[in-house]
Amino acid sequence: MATEIKSKPNSHPNKINKKRKQYLPHNKPVKKGAHPLCPGVQGFFITCDGGREHKASHEAINVIDSFYEDVVEGLESQVEKLKPSVKPTNKITKFSYSDSSDEGNNENKDAEDDGQRDVDELQKKNEDEPVIGVNIVSRDKTGPQNEDDVSFNKKTQEIEEKPEDHLNQEAEAVLPPVKKLRVRTDTAESGNGSSLKVEKKSVDQLIEAELAELGNKSKRRFSKLDPGCNGVVFIQMRKRDGDPGPKDIVQHMMTSLASTRKHISRFLLRVLPIEITCYASDEEIRRAIKSLVDKYFPVETQTPRKFAVLYEARANTGIDGAKIIDAVAKSVPLPHKVDLGSPDLSIVVQIVKTVCLIGVAERYKELAKYNVRQLTSATT
Template sequence: MATDDNSNPTNSNKKRKNYLPQYRPVKKGAYPLRAGVEGFFITCDGGREHQAANEAISVIESFYEELVDDAESKFEHAEPPKKPSNKITKFASDSSGSDNDDDDDDKDSNKDDAKDKNNLETREDKNQSAVASTDNGNDESRLETENAVPPQNQTPTEEEKPEHRDTKEAETLGPQAKRQCTDADAANSGSLPKKVETKSVDKLIEAELAELGDKSKRRFCKLDTGCNGVVFIQMRKKEGDPSPKDIVHHMMTSLAVTKKHVSRFLLRLLPVEVSCYTSDDEIRRAIKPVIEKYFPIETEKPRKFSVLYDARANTGINRTKVIDAVAKSVPSVHKVDLANPDISIMVQIVKTVCLIGVVEKYKELAKYNLRQLSSPLKEQ
């Protein structure tokens, strides 16, 4: 029995490897958080980062589409199309002779009706006589007339000309046929541009699915922060798209009014317009476009601002130096007010990346906490 146990040492090693989790490779995020991105900084329940990221993308997309639709509707209502007026203008000179003109028109119309009746009667008599003559004729005469070739020197009459034939056919076919003929002729002549080949619905759906499957073409995608309870959603902004600040502000104001529950795992959602590495020089250089956008030097209404700082997984950076670097980059026209600021500059440090954004009414909107905004007010 002892020899049998020693003869198979490999079986024991295989079992040990299956029960040792430290031998398994550690899964790392394929898209880590880096400097130079913009999007949304989100806090969530610990251990629920994956569910919170998927939920955050759906919530942000819904409010993004709502904001874009509102902007398009406002633009359409701002410039209504100008329609020509169908009003009939009457002059004073026409009113005096209107009675006489009506009498003359009645007389003319009666005369025209009588002429039309006479013409119809004569046409019917001619048609009947022509039908009788053709019935009495022989088949040979019909063949001869069909095979007869017109002389070359004989000029066609006005009715036999191709121009008159086209006009008669167009009159019999109606206005729709006229449009089709003219469009076809114009396309053949080259006056109208050729129509672009339209793709089928199946091909369009396949192209859209391929675009959604490619993470590099998505508008909103998840980046791995490497911190517990922290999620970052990157926004690839295109021309005409609203900024992350506009989307988040619209979201918070609408939730404050409706009190609608839109999330299960999300806590706080903040916009990020600039990201850089955690050094004083990099922060001063990266924050310049944000300061120029929200804190102009020449302004009649100076703003009161505050700097809100928070750091995660980074103990080597000095808090006061970062706040001073941000506050000194703001022009001296604007003043610091920590109690009632008009606008707040958010500085969130995650490991070695510094995320900077701007928010309005931070305290009034429950510090941009979705749960507090959507929860009903307690009765006192």
């Protein structure tokens, strides 16, 4: 008789799967996000520990945003230092109300001379005639007066008022200008014409507007894109007019970390600036890199720079790395030379699947290859 072999049912079928998930987190498939990495963007290429991409992306946005604010504040302070300081002067300024200053000054001098002559003549007459109290009282009364008295009163009044006006004008020249409040004005077109509507926004309204802008993903300055590889994070930067570029932000980050040794992250490893993204082919790379070469490697220069090409590929085995390096190196004009030992600038070329990421880094080897963990560790 054939013996029947009965298979024992597994009392705990999920135990093995749970242990594999706990002890082998690197074998998890990468989930494709709603915003994949594509050509035509710029930002920051960041490496992190495998399986920590989600936490690393949120941490990277906070860290990059803080250093971005530091760079912006530094640029604003430099602009304020370059502005000339205006100090109030105690000089007396004379105002002329006529078309030509020379004619106005001559007329004023003639009028003053005539008035002085009339006053002298009246004083001589009063010295010759006896002093009568009625004449003194009649000048104070509002009744009719003589022509001589009227002319005398008018001219003495002008002489007394002139120094007061002069002092007022001098005080206005010395006082600094008053700052005006900034009010937002919106023009609304009507049937008859355009009318101005003045709107003053409170602090609560400004906060609500900023929160609404942050809620809209298309208006955020920093947002994450899914590169589709393990241990890699890409943070897109929507650069506006006057904003510093990714290179300036990363350079400031690395120099400050090298001097302070302050721990700023748990999951971030290398942070590389990316200014150009295109498809990973020789022709596309030659076209896209022209703007970057014109910016950092101009043809007409008195100080040629030494450069090196840093190449690395992920999830792409069909591309030839030597051709990519050769295409990037030949795109740089002749005054600049290749120096792998001590380059002034390093051209970073990162290939992730079918996308090529290109950027420029300064002092790459001196700053621990832009590795945040090594810069902040005590052994370096």
